[in-house]
Amino acid sequence: MRISRKLVGVGVLALMTGCSTLSSLNPFSSKPKGNQPAPLVDLKGSMAVRTAWKLDVGKSQNYLMAPAVADNTVIAAGGNQIVRAEAASGRQLWRIKTDADLTAGVGTDGNVIVVGAAKGRLLAYDMDGKQIWKAQLSSEILSAPAIGEGVVVARSIDNRIVGFDAKTGEKKWTVQRTSPPLTLRLAPGMIVHDKDVIIAQPGGKLLSLLLATGAPRWELEVGVAKGATELERVTDIGGAPVIIDGDVCAVTYQGRVGCFDLSNGSARWTRDISSEVGVAADQRFIFVPDDKGSMFAYQRDSGTSAWKNDKLAYRRLSTPVSYGRAVAVGDYQGYVHFLSREDGAFLARAATDGSAIVAPPLVVGSNLIFQTQNGTVTAIAVE
Template identity: 30%
Template sequence: MIGSMRMKFIPRTLSLLTLSLFLSGCAGVNLNPLQWFGGDEEVNPPAELIEISSEVRLSRIWSVDVGNGQGDNYTEITPVIEGNRIYAASENGSVLAVDLDSGDVVWRNRLDDLQLTGGVGAGGGLVVVGSRDAEVLALDQTTGDIVWVSEVTSEVVSQPIANDDIVVVQTVDDKVAALNTDGGERRWIYESTQPPLTLRGTSRPIFTPADTVVAGFSNGTLVSVSASDGVWRWEERVAVPEGRYDIDRVIDIDGDLVLDGDRILASSYQGNLIALDVVTGRIVWGLQDASSYHGLTQGFGNLYYCSDKSHVVAVRDNSEDTIWTNEDLQYRAITAPTAINNYIAVADFEGYVHLLSQIDGRIVGRAQVDSGGVRANLLAYQGRLITYGNSGTLAAYSLQ
């Protein structure tokens, strides 16, 4: 199985998602693919919600307004949890810290005249966001005051990561830069070759116990570099581009990577799921033809992913066995899966949160949290589900 990972590939038909390739990097246009088509016909229309037998319900504990949320463009600004606080940001420059237990706003800062597109990152005493104008802004975690501003090569559309030494950001032009935590000066930069067409978005890099940074790129490769100086350690493909046309050869790694002990788990669009050794980059497990532009999650000995058709799939870890597949949310533009208690949580373009049983994949709970939809990944904190709606509502829910 592993030896054959270099690699079978089946081109897929044109979808709403792949059409977004043409507009990546274009300013001033609506990047929401659900709104590109007029008339009565839809390409890949989203499935209608079916009636469910509810076994669990979501009860809101607190909520906070965060500016204009995702704004009018197709951003995916996602909050981050650090300790007992959650840090969130809006497209129009509102950044805040919220106590996760009480929902109280600890501080709020309005970054005037800035359009935020990437965030939120936290670490090393900083809260980090990125702008459409290729700026990285670091705020003090305690006060919310701006500590430094640094320029990078292009727009930041993913979450930065940070520790006591460096802040790492990945830009839409397939570059990864490390900035000094204490002043924002550039420490190193890694550049990857960008294909002619890509999806709008990048995955979030990760720090590893091997003192490296691993990042996924739009050419379907994972790259590991030294965290201290950016020196190349290894590179491996998650997918190989095939097909006659550029649109058939899109294999972006857009979903966030998962660090699982000495393994890194990754997925790619029109590609595969793979697990690689953190130190060597050797492929230790793989599942072919598992196209996804989302991240993964784990639970009950399974890996869970959302396909490019918004199917939720459970695969037995370290095997090719599919435990279950739920197609009820087809083309509803769902978020990456989040494991919480006995459930897998996803949200969709109409703002519904769906709770699926980890055992058999049935939808056993549902609630609409934002009529404007949800693109930010859901977060879990001490049995609570944290949602950030496109309209700007940050909320915590208990599962009952």
């Protein structure tokens, strides 16, 4: 789940701020610098796709704002707005303005909607858009909050994880984890499963905590740091982990992609790759784009390579999504590319608003939901 490939670290931030490398690693620039993105070729599409509806929610700026789904509705946020709309038609149900610019979201369990706001504020609303509580975290919030078992889990950029009562906002527990000296400015994702929350961590780790108490169940390394310098050893997890059939799967920058036993964290398989965005999974495959724009598919049970498509090189691909016979992925110009899940061949392409897609997409019924950095939420119907 890429916010920016800016590097942050205690004691080195001032030094790195002046480094010319950082400007070339900004996914929100109008055009990538360095390696030029692959041009798009004309397609004779074998899959029919169309735009079902669009909705404007406000620009995300340099933050990752991802929509969420609840009760056949889509909840999206951007700028200082939160919008709820019918998933099938895009008809707006309500729109509210917050008292601060938003930095993370959306998290919901169908009862509560939670977003992160400027200066580490956590804002909670009911499903009608009425604010019910707010809380203060120790630093900036970049990761969308997760909700389960009546607990809201929020993570701040200093890697402090806090559990709040979903109804009252009362703090229930706090877990502090150390971070490596140098990390990417990412939004490591969280996912609730039964009574646990699985949290992506800097340094390539996954952490499983009990929702009720914050007690750790297991911790594992997805990526293993390598290299002589701190820059070479950056191996943060990109995006949110994915859970499927007793496995949890994730990928790291300068590290590995792998699937692990959800009950104890033991490795099923791992493969070397570098990615700043999350994986997609279905019954047969794990899909992941690398940081050079190639899309890879691995057999989910063994990790054996199934196929590779390198025709979207340096187009800064988003977290993909598997749907039917296709896997869909967005790029820095707001295009959504549909590839065959069986062999990676191009099936179709759809345009949004011309700005980058960095948020992970949603599947809602027969629609795929993508949100751009300029704040357009687009539902694409696959026919």
